[in-house]
Amino acid sequence: xxxxxxRDVAKKYGSVEVLRNIDLEIQDGEFIVLVGPSGCGxxxxxxxxAGLEPISSGDFLIDGERMNDVRPRDRxxxxxxxxxxxxxxxxxxxxxxxxxxxxxxxxxxxxxRVAQAAETLGLSNLTDRLPKALSGGQRQRVAMxxxxxxxxxxxxxxxxxxNLDAALRVEMRLEIARLHQKLSATMIYVTHDQVExxxxxxxxxxxxxxxxxxxxxxxxxxxxxxxxxxxxxxxxPTMNVVPVVGTATGVTAGNGAEIELPDQPLTAQxxxxxxxxxxxxxxxxxxxxxxAVADVVEHLGSDTNIYVNVKGIGSMMVRKHGNxxxxxxxxxxxxxxxxxxxxxxxxxxxxxxxA
Amino acid sequence: xxxxxxxxxxxxxxxxxxxxxxxxxxxxxxxxxxxxxxTPDALIYSEGTRLFPSEVTFSNFTTVIFQTDxxxxxxxxxxxSLGAAFxxxxxxxxxxxxxxRFVFAGKRIIIAxxxxxxxxxxxxxxxxxxxxxADLGLLNSLTSLIVVYTAFNIxxxxxxxxxxxxxxxxxxxxxAMMDGCSRFQALRKVVFPLTLPGLGATLGFVFTAAWSELLxxxxxxxxxxxMTFPVxxxxxxxxxxxxxxxxxxxxxxxxxxxxxxxIFIQRYxxxxxxxxxxxx
Numbered sequence: 001x002x003x004x005x006x007r008d009v010a011k012k013y014g015s016v017e018v019l020r021n022i023d024l025e026i027q028d029g030e031f032i033v034l035v036g037p038s039g040c041g042x043x044x045x046x047x048x049x050a051g052l053e054p055i056s057s058g059d060f061l062i063d064g065e066r067m068n069d070v071r072p073r074d075r076x077x078x079x080x081x082x083x084x085x086x087x088x089x090x091x092x093x094x095x096x097x098x099x100x101x102x103x104x105x106x107x108x109x110x111x112x113r114v115a116q117a118a119e120t121l122g123l124s125n126l127t128d129r130l131p132k133a134l135s136g137g138q139r140q141r142v143a144m145x146x147x148x149x150x151x152x153x154x155x156x157x158x159x160x161x162x163n164l165d166a167a168l169r170v171e172m173r174l175e176i177a178r179l180h181q182k183l184s185a186t187m188i189y190v191t192h193d194q195v196e197x198x199x200x201x202x203x204x205x206x207x208x209x210x211x212x213x214x215x216x217x218x219x220x221x222x223x224x225x226x227x228x229x230x231x232x233x234x235x236x237p238t239m240n241v242v243p244v245v246g247t248a249t250g251v252t253a254g255n256g257a258e259i260e261l262p263d264q265p266l267t268a269q270x271x272x273x274x275x276x277x278x279x280x281x282x283x284x285x286x287x288x289x290x291x292a293v294a295d296v297v298e299h300l301g302s303d304t305n306i307y308v309n310v311k312g313i314g315s316m317m318v319r320k321h322g323n324x325x326x327x328x329x330x331x332x333x334x335x336x337x338x339x340x341x342x343x344x345x346x347x348x349x350x351x352x353x354x355a
Numbered sequence: 356x357x358x359x360x361x362x363x364x365x366x367x368x369x370x371x372x373x374x375x376x377x378x379x380x381x382x383x384x385x386x387x388x389x390x391x392x393x394t395p396d397a398l399i400y401s402e403g404t405r406l407f408p409s410e411v412t413f414s415n416f417t418t419v420i421f422q423t424d425x426x427x428x429x430x431x432x433x434x435x436s437l438g439a440a441f442x443x444x445x446x447x448x449x450x451x452x453x454x455x456r457f458v459f460a461g462k463r464i465i466i467a468x469x470x471x472x473x474x475x476x477x478x479x480x481x482x483x484x485x486x487x488x489a490d491l492g493l494l495n496s497l498t499s500l501i502v503v504y505t506a507f508n509i510x511x512x513x514x515x516x517x518x519x520x521x522x523x524x525x526x527x528x529x530x531a532m533m534d535g536c537s538r539f540q541a542l543r544k545v546v547f548p549l550t551l552p553g554l555g556a557t558l559g560f561v562f563t564a565a566w567s568e569l570l571x572x573x574x575x576x577x578x579x580x581x582m583t584f585p586v587x588x589x590x591x592x593x594x595x596x597x598x599x600x601x602x603x604x605x606x607x608x609x610x611x612x613x614x615x616x617x618i619f620i621q622r623y624x625x626x627x628x629x630x631x632x633x634x635x
Contacts, residue, residue: 052529073535085526089548099534102544146534 255312
């Protein structure tokens, strides 16, 4: 069990700075997800925690002890790799027990721990197989087994589910969540998939271009994104963001439509309005804030996605629960749920709301 | 479109015919070697191009083994080829690993220089090599051949080994280090076992190249007791005659180690070549 701290950590390759000003405190037993687009430095950060990548500057602490220059083997951290990184020449049992083999733990203890882990992960009848004879999901389980067998201080996951098909990904996601409940160990999980982030995390760290954009619980990020990047990165489908001109009481959209925003004290500074697709209501043509023409309508059963064209603004997306009988080409009115609207200043930072 | 096209029987026959033709083309010289080696001296010329010898004798083989220096040549070749194969593979594995895994100053230049060395015809550099070996006092020694063969095979062998290491994901080493290995332990326990096909292929490649090398052996060795097999073969050519029967018998015997070696590493070689090939 471990409390992990990063203090003003940076990573440079030559003169290229890939991570900067990383300050993060991870509580014992917390499930932290690092999320961001590819190239944002999230995997590098994870590898720095693992000890596989040297830290250029700043301090990295486990339980208050500086660990910057401690070798990976002495950090007592286990890692699950995106590629699983199973040793192809060892069978499942040896793969899982390899760390104990290296530590020269007693054979009997190793065997019983391997058997126990295999039991937990449903691999008991596969222990004598080589990795190449396993399916993707089974390999993933072996990789997890290899991590849990050591009972480490912390677990690191580097996009562990991205090589699995959609159905299996959901299943394994659930297993990781269960594993965290059961072990209540500190876990750091890297993904570019915001659904994984939102479903697994106690707190999410959103990274972009080497900077931390925001740290917060999934709901905090969804309800109060710190800036336009987080707003558009978290939440699916993506938030609509349209350019507006701020007024004293609201904003004026590109087509001249005036939208009153009583919850927003700083409307005058607003340059962009952000509204999630689920926060737009479809009303009769002629009423509401904006008038639009339905372009493509997707009926998903549980939801209806409506892509609309708004004159003077461009395309937007509306998502409504249930089956909405809208046809392509139909004229609609749109009403924005102003209590859920977001305003962004010129530099992309979110303007504070009343509530 | 239909899922599976019916194979055209004519095409299949054609394929097998082509394969058979190629096999005969490739294997016939070997058969001829054996046939002449087994033909009694007196009949070699009179038999002409008969496919099978009218009489079979092992006297050429016994003569070669017991009455010439063939066994010494054979032993010298074995020492030189195994030595060159061992050292080349050792160095190439180290260099290949470094090229595959590390970023360091001058890497591209070193790789380019190693490629450049492959462009010169051997004949161009044989005189300076002779001078160097002579200055080192290594003429007429097996050491000179081991050194020269090792030097000349390292570039290609390094590229070969590098492609094998490229085929082993770096994640495996990282995983091993997370599992508690030092870098060296990760190499020994994880990378080394996975590189065996590559090591086998490289050993085999260098062994065969060194085993049949004539030019340097001819230049650097003039004393009978240090001659390797290809040079030794020339002793069957005297000023006025060629002892075809014994020469062919010696040739057949010389094939044995190469064949054994290839049978031994064949499994690895096929794996190895594909894993190298996929990586491109």
